[in-house]
Amino acid sequence: MKPIRMYDSQISGNCYKVRLLMSHLGISVERIEVSVAAREKRRELLGHMNPAAKIPVLEFDDDSFMAESNAILWFLAQNTIYLTDDPFQQARVLGWMFFEQNNLEANIATARWWLTVKNVGDDYRDHLALRHEAGHQALTTLEGHLADREFLVDNRYSIADISLYAYTHVAPEGGFSLADYPLVRTWIDRVQQQPGYVPMFDEA
Amino acid sequence: MKPIRMYDSQISGNCYKVRLLMSHLGISVERIEVSVAAREKRRELLGHMNPAAKIPVLEFDDDSFMAESNAILWFLAQNTIYLTDDPFQQARVLGWMFFEQNNLEANIATARWWLTVKNVGDDYRDHLALRHEAGHQALTTLEGHLADREFLVDNRYSIADISLYAYTHVAPEGGFSLADYPLVRTWIDRVQQQPGYVPMFDEA
Incomplete structure (x- = not known):
């Protein structure tokens, strides 16, 4: 399972967290810039992947996806120096x-x-x-x-x-x-x- | 590491989450009822265990402790039917x-x-x-x-x-x-x- 695409916004701190960890880990993905202001459009774009229609959403190469910035951090940091295994x-x-x-x-x-x-x-x-x-x-x-x-x-x-x-x-x-x-x-x-x-x- | 004591409040949903999981798991602990209203008193009582002075705080038999309801749920649910290991x-x-x-x-x-x-x-x-x-x-x-x-x-x-x-x-x-x-x-x-x-x- 390889992350390939992120629904992202430069002004969102929640998105930035994931970009920062991915930079530490040397992971690069396609970034789709989403307007944080246009809520209805966001629901249309993201609703099937994240019922809360929030960003970031990370997509993987097997068509699965993941929402919630901190859950994404936790998942990507497994077995790396950025998360203890205790x-x-x-x-x-x-x-x-x-x-x-x-x-x-x-x-x-x-x-x-x-x-x-x-x-x-x-x-x-x-x-x-x-x-x-x-x-x-x-x-x-x-x-x-x-x-x-x-x-x-x-x-x-x-x-x-x-x-x-x-x-x-x-x-x-x-x-x-x-x-x-x-x-x-x-x-x-x-x-x-x-x-x-x-x-x-x-x-x- | 066995949980032995919880700083608790009956009206707090965050405390209740932990009580509910412990009931499912058959874990029983001493419950210290803390007033949620008296913030300063709470800081005195809990500050060394939880810098945010929030409840619940769970204490273990080795004198260690843990704060944040959802983190406690995650920890207690490890290797039980209440949390997948995937x-x-x-x-x-x-x-x-x-x-x-x-x-x-x-x-x-x-x-x-x-x-x-x-x-x-x-x-x-x-x-x-x-x-x-x-x-x-x-x-x-x-x-x-x-x-x-x-x-x-x-x-x-x-x-x-x-x-x-x-x-x-x-x-x-x-x-x-x-x-x-x-x-x-x-x-x-x-x-x-x-x-x-x-x-x-x-x-x-």
């Missing part, structure tokens, strides 16, 4: 990735969506305040966890770091200053020094 | 569990929190409207996926069903009617018929 440590990796979807992505990506992608920040002021409060709680949790370690789990770079890095490093686009999170900023630098690292946007 | 199908199980944290729990649990737990629905009317819209999208996705299957993945009851069941079956407490989701209601019945099923609240 079930207990692997559960901790997954734990951070569930935290990412529930506490970090849900707040930072949503605020970034309103502020930077849709440019409707003024209409969503109250909603933004709530997402900022909860997003800062998530960043505070991350900062605290990094107090005595270089990477999130088992002191090695893993898909947990890749997952949380994606939206954390663009948090300022959601109106989150990272000034009060020095350990998070150092960790961001550390991720960017990993072999095979690629930025979110393709270089021109 | 990596591709297992990634699909995880995919639904990430969907749960991002699209379902984040909306249904939050609405339920404001309406039923904190009883502050009137102050959060605009916020509720947004959570209801997104939560109904998640329920519509679930309904569509159940059109031609009995369980979420691989046509067998798994931790994906357990995970999504927890907040779906109490969605009405978050102001979500399930009237328009007949397949979801049938699936709820199906989950309740599984051997070892226990309800969310202990029977008096």
Whole structure:
């Protein structure tokens, strides 16, 4: 089973996670750029592969497919240095990735969506305040966890770091200053020094 | 490594998921009931085990511990009938569990929190409207996926069903009617018929 095609978007942190891991692993696939704004079109294009019609969706050479960025990371990282094979440590990796979807992505990506992608920040002021409060709680949790370690789990770079890095490093686009999170900023630098690292946007 | 103690709350769907799987598996642990409302106290009690200070947290007989409900499900279900050992199908199980944290729990649990737990629905009317819209999208996705299957993945009851069941079956407490989701209601019945099923609240 070889991944051959990804339904992708350059501005999506969820898609970027998968692109970053694939770059580390030397996997290259055809990338189909999907508009994240046109929801109905997306349902038509992706619905049979992903009932939630979210991107990324990864297609394989046997016509099978897989949705949900963190599930894709977990699958592609099997038997690589980016995921321990110890079930207990692997559960901790997954734990951070569930935290990412529930506490970090849900707040930072949503605020970034309103502020930077849709440019409707003024209409969503109250909603933004709530997402900022909860997003800062998530960043505070991350900062605290990094107090005595270089990477999130088992002191090695893993898909947990890749997952949380994606939206954390663009948090300022959601109106989150990272000034009060020095350990998070150092960790961001550390991720960017990993072999095979690629930025979110393709270089021109 | 044997689970011995869980930091728990009867009203938390995230805790309930773990209690339900443990009941299926015949695992019993000491349950420490934690107030979900008193956040600061929770940080004091749980912070060293879970930097996000969320429940559930499961403690093992070697003093190790694990946070994040879906990560705990994944760990406890290893080598049981509640989780396939095929990596591709297992990634699909995880995919639904990430969907749960991002699209379902984040909306249904939050609405339920404001309406039923904190009883502050009137102050959060605009916020509720947004959570209801997104939560109904998640329920519509679930309904569509159940059109031609009995369980979420691989046509067998798994931790994906357990995970999504927890907040779906109490969605009405978050102001979500399930009237328009007949397949979801049938699936709820199906989950309740599984051997070892226990309800969310202990029977008096």
